Amino acid sequence: xxxxxxxxxxxxxxxxxxxxxxxxxxxxxxxxxxxxxxxxxxxxxxxxxxxxxxxxxxxxxxxxxxxxxxxxxxxxxxxx
Numbered sequence: 225x226x227x228x229x230x231x232x233x234x235x236x237x238x239x240x241x242x243x244x245x246x247x248x249x250x251x252x253x254x255x256x257x258x259x260x261x262x263x264x265x266x267x268x269x270x271x272x273x274x275x276x277x278x279x280x281x282x283x284x285x286x287x288x289x290x291x292x293x294x295x296x297x298x299x300x301x302x303x304x
């Protein structure tokens with residue numbers, strides 16, 4: 225099913241678009257790339273968060289408590 229969406233262009237952008245062989249394809253590709261970029265930003269942030277968590281676990285700054293997850297290891301001792 226083909227859907228249509230209206231795009232308003234100023235005179236300058238109209239001239240640019242009119243010289244393109246497939247303006248609609250360009251718009252679709254640009255929007256798709258923007259979504260991929262958002263996904264990539266999320267994955268980069270998640271990667272940084274997990275990297276920090278792993279570093280804290282290795283350094284003994286965090287420990288895992290069942291039912292609570294990873295918490296600060298304030299006492300740096302194992303739970304009995």
